[in-house]
Amino acid sequence: MMLLAIEQGNTNTLFAVHDGERWTAQWRAATESSRTADEYAVWLSQLLNMAGLQLGVFNACIISSVVPQSIFNLRNLARRYLHVEPLVIGENAELGIAVRIDKxxxxxxxxxxxxxxxxxxxxxxxxxxxxxxxxxxxxxxxxxxxxxxxxxxxxxxxxxxxxxxxxxxxxxxxxxxxxxxxxxxxxxxxxxxxxxxxxxxxxxxxxxxxxxxxxxxxxxxxxxxxxxxxxxxxxxxxxxxxxxxxxxxxxxxxxxxx
Structure with a gap:
């Protein structure tokens, strides 16, 4: 299993690679809501190459984002360049915990x-x-x-x-x-x-x-x-x-x- 985890906050976006046993690489980029899937792919592919990896090695992707307008591009990054359907927290991911708040x-x-x-x-x-x-x-x-x-x-x-x-x-x-x-x-x-x-x-x-x-x-x-x-x-x-x-x-x- 090669998993790409994308955790996007309002300030920074973290890309982390897990090989099934441990986290092997992590990179951060400034969060820009207008950044396209193609721009993410160019940036990420260069960092992966430095680590001896390629975009094609992944067979899983999970995305957590607090920037709704960025999720479309991050999802397209996974579909177009990783050739996987991402698990998106808040959309198609089951969390398995109770959320005991009013809303x-x-x-x-x-x-x-x-x-x-x-x-x-x-x-x-x-x-x-x-x-x-x-x-x-x-x-x-x-x-x-x-x-x-x-x-x-x-x-x-x-x-x-x-x-x-x-x-x-x-x-x-x-x-x-x-x-x-x-x-x-x-x-x-x-x-x-x-x-x-x-x-x-x-x-x-x-x-x-x-x-x-x-x-x-x-x-x-x-x-x-x-x-x-x-x-x-x-x-x-x-x-x-x-x-x-x-x-x-x-x-x-x-x-x-x-």
Whole structure:
């Protein structure tokens, strides 16, 4: 089995190759909703060649996207260049979990995939934090059900909004400041965003645990989650492979069902 997993967020799109036993390659591209299947194929074929692979080696493809206008082109990439019918989360993929929220259709594909990826790796009730364009805090029941959560602006989005809205505030890199109180503008901005997000994370985790009134393991993933490593004791595990693990599990469940 050679599986191509495509996980598309609002900022980046991940392409990952699984050979039936392990993940052998991963690449990221900036998400552009207007990118055509042909453009994806040119970009992907060059990277595959560097890894000693070709587009024709795949016999399976799974797609998770939170950008609806891109799904058409990603589906065409699989059909036209991989010669496979893709499994698309939210369309023809059975997830195998309960979605216990008021409007199950509103649950984002990325949040459901993360719930599955977390449940197959960790026991008990979970809080899954995904730090991307948005920062999400999702509750996963001990039986794997998705039970809702919290959506907050992402750390990069907040930093960009601060720069765009205030004429005198520069665009700065996100990093952990040595001090909470900044002694210049850049230091003050970095502290506000970094330690502000630590406070957001710690505060929401505390409130979720108090509301749920049960032991919960906190798992963090996403592009900027590693920035928080060592800065808070509220996060139990950092797991960069959470999303693609969930996609692999969904693909396996659908293979068994068919």
């Amino acid at each position: 199950p259709s509103e649950a984002g594909a990325d949040r459901l995939v993360n719930a599955i990826g977390a449940h197959v790796a960790y026991e008990g009730a979970l809080i899954v934090i995904d730090s991307g364009t948005a920062t999400t805090f999702d509750v996963v029941a001990p039986d794997g059900a998705f039970e809702g959560g919290v959506i907050a602006p992402g750390i990069n989005l907040s930093m960009e909004a601060l720069h765009n809205a205030a004429a005198k505030l520069p665009r700065v890199a996100i990093q952990k400041p040595q001090r909470v109180v900044g002694t210049d503008t850049v230091g003050a901005m970095q502290s506000g965003v970094f330690w502000g997000y630590i406070a957001l994370i710690e505060g929401l985790i505390s409130r979720i645990k108090a509301e749920q009134a049960r032991p919960m393991t906190v798992v963090a993933t996403g592009g900027v989650a590693s920035l928080f490593h060592g800065a808070t004791t509220s996060i139990d595990r950092f797991d960069p492979d959470l999303t693609i693990r969930g996609m692999l599990e969904i693909w396996r469940r659908n293979q068994k069902a068919s």
